[in-house]
Amino acid sequence: MAWRNIWRNKLRSVVIMCSVALGLFAGISVLALYRGMMSSRVRTVIDEEVAHLQIHHPLFKNNYAPIYHLQPAKNIATEFAAMPEVKAVAERSIAQGMLSTPTGSTGVQIIGIHPAVELHFSGLKEKLKEGNGFTGKQHEIILGLKLAEKMKLKLHSKLVLTFTDTSNSIVSGAFKVAGIYESHNTKLDEELVYVEKEELNALLSTQGMTHEIAILLRQDDDLPAVAQQAKARYTGLLTETWQDLSPETDLMVKTVDDYSYIIMIIIMLALAFGIINTMLMAVIERTREVGMMTALGTSRLRTFLLVLTETVLLTLAGTPVGVTAGWLVTNYFHQKGLDLSGMGKEMMSSFGFRTMIYPEFPSDKILNVFLIVVGTAVISSLLPALRALRMKPIDALRQ
Numbered sequence: 001m002a003w004r005n006i007w008r009n010k011l012r013s014v015v016i017m018c019s020v021a022l023g024l025f026a027g028i029s030v031l032a033l034y035r036g037m038m039s040s041r042v043r044t045v046i047d048e049e050v051a052h053l054q055i056h057h058p059l060f061k062n063n064y065a066p067i068y069h070l071q072p073a074k075n076i077a078t079e080f081a082a083m084p085e086v087k088a089v090a091e092r093s094i095a096q097g098m099l100s101t102p103t104g105s106t107g108v109q110i111i112g113i114h115p116a117v118e119l120h121f122s123g124l125k126e127k128l129k130e131g132n133g134f135t136g137k138q139h140e141i142i143l144g145l146k147l148a149e150k151m152k153l154k155l156h157s158k159l160v161l162t163f164t165d166t167s168n169s170i171v172s173g174a175f176k177v178a179g180i181y182e183s184h185n186t187k188l189d190e191e192l193v194y195v196e197k198e199e200l201n202a203l204l205s206t207q208g209m210t211h212e213i214a215i216l217l218r219q220d221d222d223l224p225a226v227a228q229q230a231k232a233r234y235t236g237l238l239t240e241t242w243q244d245l246s247p248e249t250d251l252m253v254k255t256v257d258d259y260s261y262i263i264m265i266i267i268m269l270a271l272a273f274g275i276i277n278t279m280l281m282a283v284i285e286r287t288r289e290v291g292m293m294t295a296l297g298t299s300r301l302r303t304f305l306l307v308l309t310e311t312v313l314l315t316l317a318g319t320p321v322g323v324t325a326g327w328l329v330t331n332y333f334h335q336k337g338l339d340l341s342g343m344g345k346e347m348m349s350s351f352g353f354r355t356m357i358y359p360e361f362p363s364d365k366i367l368n369v370f371l372i373v374v375g376t377a378v379i380s381s382l383l384p385a386l387r388a389l390r391m392k393p394i395d396a397l398r399q
Contacts, residue, residue, distance in 0.1 A: 012278055012281070013278075013314060013317075016274060016275060016278050016314055016315075016318070017314065017317045017318035017321070018318060018321075019271055019274055019318070020271060020275075020315050020317075020318030020319065020322060020373070021318035021319070021321035021322035021325065022322065023267045023268055023270075023271045023322065024318070024319060024321075024322025024323060024326065024369065024373065025322045025325045025326045025329070026267055027260075027263065027264035027267050027268070027326075027369065027372075028322070028323065028326030028327075028330070028361075028362065028369065029326055029329065029330065029359070030260050030263050030264065031257075031260045031261075031264070031362040031365055031369075032326070032330040032334075032359035032360055032361055032362060033338070033357065033359050034256045034257075034259070034260045035256070035257075035359070035360045035362055036334070036338070036357045036358050036359035036360050037256075037353060037357055038252060038253050038256050039358070039360060040353060040354050040356075040357055040358070041249055041252065041253075041352060041353055042242075042249065042253060044183075044184050044185065044352060044353075044354060045242050045245075045246045045249050045352070046216070046220070046242050047122070047123060047216075048122050048123050048127075048183055048184065048185075049122070049183075049185065049188065049246065050214070050242050050245040050246055051090070051121075051122075051214040051215055051216050051242065052215055052216055052217045052220070052223050052226070052241065052242055053214070053215040053217075053223070053226065053227060053230060053239065053240070053241055053242075054212055054213065054214050054215070054239075054240050054245060055070065055076065055212070055213040055215075055230065055234065055237050055238065055239050055240075056068075056070070056211065056212055056237065056238045056240075057069060057070055057211070057237065057238065058236070058237060058238045060094075060211055060212075060238070061238070064094060064095065064096045064109075066093075066094075066095055066164070066165060066166050066204045066205075066206055066211070067166045067206075068211070069093075069206055069209040069210060069211050070209075070210050070211065070212075070213060070237065071209075073091055073209070073210035073213060074091075074210075076213055076234065076237075077089045077091050077210075077213055079233075080213070080215050080230075083226070085217050085218060085219070085222040085225070085226050086215055086216070086217060086218070086226070087216045087217055087218045088117070088120075088121050088215075088216045089213060089214070089215055089216075090113070090114070090117050090118055090121045090122075090213070090214045090216075091114065091117075091197070091210040091212070091213055092111055092112060092113055092118075092197065092210065092211060092212040092213075092214065093111070093112030093197050093200045093201050093204065093206065093209065093210060093211050093212075094109065094110065094111055094112070094211045094212055095109075095110045095112075095163045095164075095200060095204060096108075096109055096110070096163060097110055097161050097162050097163025097164075098161070098162045098163070099143075099147075099151065099159055099160075099161055099193065100159065100160045100161075100162060101151050101152070101153060101157070101158075101159050101160075103151060103152050104151065106147070106150065106151065107191075108143075108147070108161075108191060108192070108193050109191055109192050109193070110161055110163065110193055110195060110200060111192060111193070111194050111195070112194075112195055112196065112197035112198075112199070112200030112201060113194050113195075113196070113197055114196075114197055115133065115134040115196065118194070119133060119134075121214070121216065122214075124142070124181060124194065127181040127182055127183050128142075128179050128180070128181050129145055129180050129181060129182045130154075130155045130179065130180040131155050131177070131178050131179035131180060132178075132179065133178060133179040134178055134179075134196060135178060137176075137178075138199065139173065139174060139175045139176060139195075139199060140175065140176055140177075140178035140195070140196070141159070141161075141175040141176065141177055141178060141193055141194065141195050142177075142178060142179040142180070142181060142193065142194040142195075143177065143179075143180060143181075143192075143193045143194075144180070144181055144182065144183070144186075144188070144189025144190060144191075144192060144193075145180050145181065145182040145189055146182075146186045146189040146190040147189060147190045147191075147193070148177070148180050150190065153177055153180075154177065154180075155177055155178075155179075155180065156176060156177060157176070157177045158174060158175070158176050158177075159174070159175055159176075159177070160172055160173070160174050160175070161173050161175060161193075161195075163203075163204075165203065165204045165205045165206075166204060166205045166206055167205065171203050171204075173199070173203050175195060183349075184349050184352060184353065184354045185349060185352040186349045187352070223241060223242075227239060227241050249352070257365070261368070261372075264369065264372060265372060268372055268373065268375075268376040269376070271376065272376050272379055272380045275311060275314065275315060275376070275377070275380035276380050276383050276384065278314070279307065279310070279311050279314075279380065279381065279383075279384035280383065280384050304385045307381055307384050307385040308378065308381045308385060310381075311377050311378075311380055311381035311384070312374065312377040312378070312381070314377075315373055315374075315376060315377035315380070316373065316374070316377065319370065319373055323366065323369075326361070327361055330359045330360070330361040331361060333358070333359050334358050334359055334360060334361070337356045337357065337358050338356070338357045338358070338359060339355060339356055340355050340356070340357055341355040341356075
């Protein structure tokens with residue numbers, strides 16, 4: 001009877017079904033977009049910024065004093081490289097210092113790298129906008145585009161790096177710009193500069209030493225097991241995962257689903273007013289019919305269930321259309337990519353996001369979406385059902 005009642009006014013029912021489908025499509029699109037953005041951000045953090053794991057001396061990150069190096073770093077790196085779960089290992093020397101040019105100076109983090117390893121390890125080669133990187137000449141440096149613009153530096157420009165060595169003495173070195181890179185995080189582009197590890201170690205008086213070992217894994221799912229194994233094996237060292245190194249990204253990943261659910265609930269609550277209006281009109285139009293049913297002995301519970309069932313069916317009828325449309329559109333943009341550069345490339349990169357996003361259909365969230373739809377239908381049925389229950393048979397039959 002509830003299903004037949006829905007089609008008494010076909011146009012009105014179709015409009016509500018389309019509204020529900022459109023609302024579901026919008027909600028699923030938000031879930032897919034947010035998931036795609038978070039996946040992109042996590043990939044950037046792991047593949048370009050901090051890797052899956054980093055190992056340091058436990059006191060090194062307190063003030064980045066060069067005296068706190070790993071011992072023996074070569075053995076540690078070799079042991080990790082031999083693990084089947086590990087894809088690549090990079091050894092780095094790190095110093096905090098000042099970059100000076102005739103136009104001014106600014107604080108930077110100086111990272112000493114093995115070019116043959118690092119250019120592919122963190123995708124530095126692909127990020128180069130100018131120059132070819134290290135050419136084998138002495139005292140070459142690669143810096144970010146944002147830093148180059150800030151300090152008015154160009155390819156082959158000269159600059160001076162100043163920092164403290166292991167004896168806390170101030171040392172300086174003149175370098176020539178061999179490359180300018182641009183990553184998906186403008187904040188890091190303004191802070192990080194790369195030089196050859198041996199040259200930095202010579203200035204720091206830490207020949208052959210390493211301050212940081214970064215590890216890339218073949219699969220993200222192997223991270224918990226490898227991290228636990230590393231912490232158990234190297235108890236005297238500081239082992240950190242990408243979640244520890246980039247807690248803001250980890251927080252975004254954990255909370256983004258909650259925010260997207262809130263948006264979906266707001267969309268469905270807005271639709272609830274339309275559903276309530278439709279069902280109220282349907283109940284009012286059938287005042288005599290409801291009165292006759294009550295007079296013939298239909299219980300209040302059955303009347304309530306009739307209105308409830310009608311509302312739930314009306315709402316659920318649009319659900320498959322909305323979910324299917326969301327899946328089709330999400331799958332299309334997952335293959336082709338969604339270019340958000342129109343929102344501002346600089347704004348996106350300031351938060352560490354890429355402009356090309358690949359939305360991911362939230363298949364594991366469909367059950368929760370279905371429950372939100374059913375909850376919306378139940379809430380929407382309460383007012384029309386109460387209106388039907390308050391009708392007195394005599395008054396209803398007179399109308």
